[in-house]
Amino acid sequence: MARSLDPILTKILWNRLISIVDEAATGLVRTSYSIVVRDYHDYCVGIFDARGNMLAHSTKTAPGFIAMMPNAMRHFMQVYPVETLREGDVIATNDPWIATGHLLDLTVAAPIFLDGTLVGFTVCVVHHLDIGGRMASIESRDMYEEGLKIPILKLYEAGQPNETLLSVIRANVRMSPKVLGDINAQMAANSIVIAGVRKMIREYDFADLEALADTITRLAGQSMRARLRALPNGIYRNEVRLPPVGALTEPMVIRVAVEIADESVIVDYEGSSPEVEAAVNCTLPFATSYTAYGIKVMVDPTVPNNAGCLEPITVRAPRGSIISCNPPAPTWGRTVIAHNLPEALFGALAPAMPGQVIAACGSTPLVAMYFNGRKHDGEEFLSIISHCGGFGASADRDGYGTLCFPYNTAAIPVEVTEADTCLVYQRKEFAADTAGPGRHRGGVGQEVVFRVADGSHAPPSPVASTLRGSPRNPNSTYPAFGRDGGGAGRGATLTLNGNPVPQGGRQQLRPGDEVCLLLPGGGGHGDPLTRDADAVRADVLAGLVTRAGAQADYGVLLEGAEATIDHAATSILRRSRSESLQTAAN
Structure with missing residues (x-):
């Protein structure tokens, strides 16, 4: 590298990397075909150096991809060593045990060459609408029912598409134009990163990214270690009992021990439930992402993520557990487990961080519903909708209403869903008294009611759907817990035509059928009897x-x-x- 990296230049270049991936994320959204990318923002774009170290990722991203991308990058480089790669190569996989934990997410990486020398990589992860197999459902008995598994392969070689692989994908997915369109959008995002990195290196007369990578990862690691040193050493434990889902009859247990040892943290999930027959099992890379995210937001939230932030964090889980299942366990709904890991950590570390940990959120885990059918004119649709409960309160403020946590995706507008499907919204509004009471109350939950169009706009055949509501309920083993004397969030019902619906199972919806979803508020913080009376009014x-x-x-x-x-x-x-x-x- 021809120029020294003083603090000012380091900050400029660090921000430049983030701006490059954010520009690529914008390109991804604008060229995508599905609402999952365009409106839901379930994706991530990252930059790596030539050694496979993550330097930056897009600001809009699902946290489950952050620590998983370095793992995928290591596997990519093992299968295709640096010296074997050529300009225009694109490597891809959706292997749950290498990448994001279920088959619907496709991870693609491309080498960045400058004047014939490999100087880095770009990675783009996208949740696709479909990957074949059984339509999204926790009823899958193994991974093979959940769709097409793509091992680590070259999607493009020296700029030429792998038509065989693309033909296999095309033949195995529903609505292949949208799926392949989103894959092309991933290619576009990677191209934007490649162009941006090349421009930056030339502009500053660098030889490669390594000195910049060493500097920013060192600084990020130092910041994380300094924050960890401020916590009292010790082992902090917590246990979360999740209600049974699908055909399960027993609760699932997440047991965690968090060891703070000076500048490092070890998170051990020993004692958690063994993997289950419902499709909610989590793979270790995905669990590691949400564990690292939980530690990061508590300990050092302001420094941008890179490889340095992850170095002090070690994650352990017994093989064959719901945290680290073995193939071919079903994993479609792995967010049921993974989205609860940050809050399990919050509960463990709250004694070590008094007054600094928020109450539980009513939007955990993700509430998502999938729909496949035809509109009244015969046009096929495959769509997803998601709604959120209330955010947990903190020691100094009320929780936000209907805000997602921890998955960081956007709310799909009602108008988009109605245009994309045959669903018609009847009501979408805050639900009174759902917020957990406290000196600072939790965020308010919401009630959402929609129906399948009837009359002249009725679909010609039943709509296949997977309905999943929130398990949060103050009367269950899994409420939206309050903190420091605050009360739990309330709410949590899912009905079809007034009757309770099993969580995550496949349903056939017919014209006029009505779904009602009540999402709970977040937990409160502090004694409710000390809340300012004017705030209550x-x-x-x-x-x-x-x-x-x-x-x-x-x-x-x-x-x-x-x-x-x-x-x-x-x-x-x-x-x-x-x-x-x-x-x-x-």
Whole structure:
């Protein structure tokens, strides 16, 4: 490298890398064919140096891809060593045990050459609408029912497409134009990264990316280690019991031990449930991503992610468990497990970080529904919709309403879904009294109601669907937990024509059928009886809390059409409640 890297230049170039991948992500969205990429933003674009070290990833990304991409990159380089690669090569796989944990995500990597020398790699991961097999469902009994598995192969070789592989994909997926269109969008994203990296290297007269990579990964690692040193050493434990899904009859257990040892952290999932017959098992690379994400957002959230952030984190899990299942275990709905890992870590580390850990979120895990059918004019559709519950409260503020966590995807607009499918929304609104009460209340949940069009816009045949709601329920083993005396979030129902629906199973929807989804609020933080009475009144006036909820949860009595606070009655009510709680505690 011809130029020295002073702090100012380092910051400029670090931001330049992020701007390159963000530009590529924009190109990916604008050239994609499916709502999964265009509206849902379930993707990631990354830059690696020639040694396979991750330097940056797109700002909009699913956290489950962050720590998994380096693992995939290592496998790519083992199968296709650097010296065997040529300009225009593209390597691809969707192997769940190498990449993102289920077959629907395709990971593609391309080498970056400059004047004949390989200087880095670009990686693009996209969740595709379909990969064949059984339509998305937790009913799969093994991976082979879930679609086409693509081992590590060259999708392009020296710029020429692998027509055999593309033909196999085309023959095995539903709506192949959209799937292949999104693959082409991944190619476009990688091309943008290649052009951007080449331009940057030439502009600053570098030989390669290695000195820059060493500098930014060292700085990121130093920051993470410094934050870990600030925590008290020790082993912190937690256990989360997830309700049974599908044909399962027993709860699933996530057991975690987090060891803080000076500048490093070891996360061990020993004791977690063995892998199950439902398609919710998690592979270790995917579990590692959400574990690293959970540690990162608690300990050092502001430094951009790269290989340096990941170095101090070690993740262990017993083989054959729901955290690290063995092939060919079914994994389609692995988010049921993986999305709960950050909150399992939050619960473990809360004693080591008093006042710094948020309450549980009502949107965990992902609530996603898949639909395949035909519109009234015969046009086929394959679509996904997702809605979120409330965010957990923190020690200094209320939780946000209907915000996703931890998967970081976008809300697909109602108008997009209605244009793309034969579904018609009836209602989508905040649900009062769903937020967990606390000094700072949780984010509010929502009620979503939609139906299959009937009459002149009725589909010509039933719509195949996979319906999945939230397991969060204050009466179950798995509520949206409060923190430091805060209450759990409320809500969590899924019905079809008024009848409860099994989670994640395949359903046939007919014209006029109505689905109702109630998503819970986030957990509250702190004693609800210490919440500012004016804040409670404001929530009542906004329709987020009912008057009955204000009295029952917060000890605030409101009177008249203007919801005037009866301060004397409120003071008496709160004092009485506090005394009763103290008596019960003793």
